[in-house]
Structure formats: structure tokens, C-alpha cells
Amino acid sequence: MVIRSVELETVAGVTSALPKNQLPEVAFAGRSNVGKSSLINALMNRKSYARTSSQPGKTQTINYYRINDQIYCVDLPGYGFARVSREEKEAWGKMIEKYLVTSEQLAAVFLLLDIRHRPNANDKQMFDWIQYMGYQAIVIATKADKIKRSQIPGQLRQMKEELKADEDTIIIPFSALTKQGREDIWDLMDQVIEN
Numbered sequence: 001m002v003i004r005s006v007e008l009e010t011v012a013g014v015t016s017a018l019p020k021n022q023l024p025e026v027a028f029a030g031r032s033n034v035g036k037s038s039l040i041n042a043l044m045n046r047k048s049y050a051r052t053s054s055q056p057g058k059t060q061t062i063n064y065y066r067i068n069d070q071i072y073c074v075d076l077p078g079y080g081f082a083r084v085s086r087e088e089k090e091a092w093g094k095m096i097e098k099y100l101v102t103s104e105q106l107a108a109v110f111l112l113l114d115i116r117h118r119p120n121a122n123d124k125q126m127f128d129w130i131q132y133m134g135y136q137a138i139v140i141a142t143k144a145d146k147i148k149r150s151q152i153p154g155q156l157r158q159m160k161e162e163l164k165a166d167e168d169t170i171i172i173p174f175s176a177l178t179k180q181g182r183e184d185i186w187d188l189m190d191q192v193i194e195n
């Protein structure tokens with residue numbers, strides 16, 4: 001995929017209407033600090049489209065990146081940041097829920113998990129939720145450069161087991177530093193565009 005243009009449209013707050021568009025969408029979900037902003041920037045080949053979070057959990061927005069007028073990458077708010085109030089957590093949940101329930105063009109959801117850690121309760125809930133809503137859940141194991149290459153297959157296998165994921169669930173190891181996995185993610189997006 002050759003990126004010719006990226007346009008950012010931001011939707012803020014639970015009450016805002018989500019854009020009704022004709023292009024297919026893929027969404028990115030994950031815990032705060034998992035590396036979602038870094039991944040989106042790496043995908044777009046840009047340094048700073050998505051803000052890397054010095055203040056995790058701060059932004060409760062859904063960011064739509066329209067790429068080449070072909071596909072939207074939808075950046076969902078990061079979840080599970082411990083130091084936010086219950087109200088904020090609920091607002092987050094409502095926003096994600098509203099998006100998953102109402103988006104008509106959503107084709108797949110990439111769930112980001114840190115390759116070093118076991119998925120926690122929130123991660124598992126998110127994984128189950130994506131599938132319950134009828135979407136393909138694709139796992140991206142982030143920060144792959146933080147472990148030895150030889151450890152990667154074992155970590156991915158363990159992740160799959162913890163999530164009770166089907167054998168055919170796709171898990172892509174990714175590093176924003178080395179760009180490992182970027183082409184695999186673009187290939188999946190190309191498939192979404194072609195379908």
C-alpha cells in the first residue's frame with residue numbers, strides 16, 4: 001500500500017455523531033500505553049499524527065484517519081488507565097460500545113497487546129467483545145523489539161491461549177522501532193479494501 005494522503009477527522013465525546021461514510025474501516029483498540037499512537041504513526045510513516053501519550057487516558061476522542069480516500073483507520077480511546085475516575089471509564093466504555101454498535105463500515109478490529117505481558121481482564125473482555133459484536137479480531141503484539149527474537153513465537157502462543165482465541169486468529173508481532181510487522185498490517189488492510 002502506498003500512502004498518498006492522510007486526513008484526520010476527530011470525533012469527541014459520547015454525544016457526538018459518528019461520521020457516516022462509505023469507505024471501509026478498521027479500528028485500533030488497546031490499553032493506554034500499549035503503543036497505539038506509535039503504531040498508527042508508524043503505519044502512516046509520520047512522526048506525529050497520533051499523539052504519543054504523555055498523559056495516558058486523557059483524550060477521550062475517536063480519531064478517523066482517512067487514507068488515500070480508500071479506507072479509514074479508526075483510533076479508539078485507550079482503556080484501562082488506572083488513575084481515571086469511574087465516570088471517565090464509563091464514558092470510555094460508552095464511546096467504544098457506540099462505535100462498535102453503530103459503525104456500518106467496520107471490517108476488522110486490531111487489538112493491541114504488549115508482547116511482554118499476559119492479557120489482563122480488560123484485554124480479554126475487549127477481545128471477546130469484538131468477536132461477540134461479529135467482527136474479526138486481529139491481535140497485534142506490540143513492542144516486539146523489547147524481547148529476544150527467539151522468545152516471540154512462545155509469547156504469541158501464550159497470548160493465544162490466554163485469550164482462548166481460535167487457532168486461526170491472526171497475531172502479528174509489531175515494533176514501532178524496527179517497523180517489524182508493518183507490512184503485514186498493511187496487507188490485511190489491503191484485503192479489507194479489496195473485499
Ligand code: GDP
Nearest residue numbers: 032033034035036037038052053143175176177
Ligand atoms: P499509547 O498510549 O497506546 O498511544 O502508547 P504510545 O504509542 O504513546 O507508547 C507508550 C510508550 O511505549 C512510549 O514511551 C513509546 O515510546 C513506547 N513504545 C511504543 N511502541 C514501542 C515499540 O514498538 N518499541 C519500544 N521499544 N517502545 C515503544
